[in-house]
Amino acid sequence: MEANVGFLSLCLLFTVIRFLVKRFWYQSDIKNDSKEFKQKYPLPPTPKCLKPWPIVGNIPELLANKPTFRWIHKMMGEMNTEIACIRLGNTNVIPxxxxxxxxxxxxxxxxIFASRPVSISTFRITKGYKTAVMVPFGEQWKKMRKVITSELLSPMRHKWLTDKRVEEADHIVKYVYNQCNKNEGGGIVNLRLATQHYCANVIKKMVLNKRYFGEEMEDGGPGLEEQKYLENVFTMLNYIYSFSPSDYIPCLRGLDLDGHEKIIKDAIKNTRKHQDPLIEERFRQYQKLGGNKESQDLLDILISLKDKNGEPLLSLEEIKAQVNELIMAAVDNPSNAAEWAIAEMINQPELFEKATQELDAVVGRNRQVQESDLSQLNFVKACAREAFRLHPVAPFNVPHVSMADTTVGDYFIPKGSHVILSRVGLGRNPKVWDEPFQFKPERHLKDDGSGVVLTESELRFISFSTGMRGCVASTLGTAMTVMLFARLLHGFTWHVPPTESRIELTESNNDLLLAKPLLAYAKPRLPAHVYQTK
Known part of the structure; x- marks a missing residue:
């Protein structure tokens, strides 16, 4: 008996030793391979002033230089490099x-670069990574990506929702027209408020069949409750990937050293108190009716989806999280492009003349622009495209995480690195663009007269991202952007307010928006009957 126990113990000991030896040699091989990789290909250049501290890396410098995106771009400019490496905690951040x-x-x-970083903000916003855009690579992302591409944003669904988009295009024209009528046929319009709420109204109408959560103002504008709601949506957007120290040193989470966690928590709470009750009520109604309900919007589609066994494909929490992400994804890019483009064009009246000539030739002056007209509005699209190039809504694209060691441009990119493509750096790169800081829409017109598109497949700038983790809503984004822009240019003339000489084209220090919301003087340019909508 004792001999058997001794023999078994010996076998067990041998097995453990064999396992450890194999593991040791395996890890040694990996380390050796990685070492050879590093010796052959260096990391991207690091600024000489940034010698990483133990454990925290360059987080002290990050905290001392706000806003972070301006600090990063300044360093890259001083180094005269188009790729760099900054160590934050244990993570290589590569702009x-x-x-x-x-x-x-x-x-x-x-x-290789198909994953996303883990952060406090994205975890909270996505209810524990239950959505598509901000979720790390894996089965949940594959599931939700398929839902969005096949069920929500397919060409058939896009056509199905046309009337809802047109309804909101009619609404913004009515709202601006009402501002004009307040002061003998002309009036000051806050174009940031108008364009941001147009975008929010379009996506909410498509998803929730609802324009405003609060009371609508008499002139058609958003009430204070609605304005507060949208402010919280933009707060979430601003804090998704905002270089919070706790995202790079996990042991700091919960301490909230920079106030980041409280800000994002409050913003999420104040948006979901409007969205979630509607979703919950619709979910209950669907269950009560046993699924016998005709779909009216994208929320109905999400609730009605079934798996191969006939069971609900999505949980209530997945639906809530995905609705929130859809709204966030739609509100900022088109509104920012329209505000900046009109600001630039007010200072260059000849651009307005070209745009309105095109609109009058394609649409005429006795009806409003429709989505069927958009393919022919090449100069209007060139103006929107130039706004995306020169005035991107965010300094960096959504980060990509390397899932393996690799090389890019003869530089070593370690597994786990966060790669951030600079929208600012790409769109204003003097090696690519002539006079990169000048607003010149004609640069996008093609010699053969072929159609202008807002997407940029060669990544000379980023309007809608591409690739496995690219934007699947570029068709919707294009329709929203061009319709908004075309309706505003076709329906009204835009001028500097009477008390000013020109529009000040200054960026905000903390982001890439205009430093002050665009206030412009608008006058109707079409016959009165054209503005009459239901």
Missing amino acids: ITCPELSREILKKQDA
């Missing part, structure tokens, strides 16, 4: 401003 390197990331090595 890129070069189209060629960007194409290598999102085209040639798309599968």
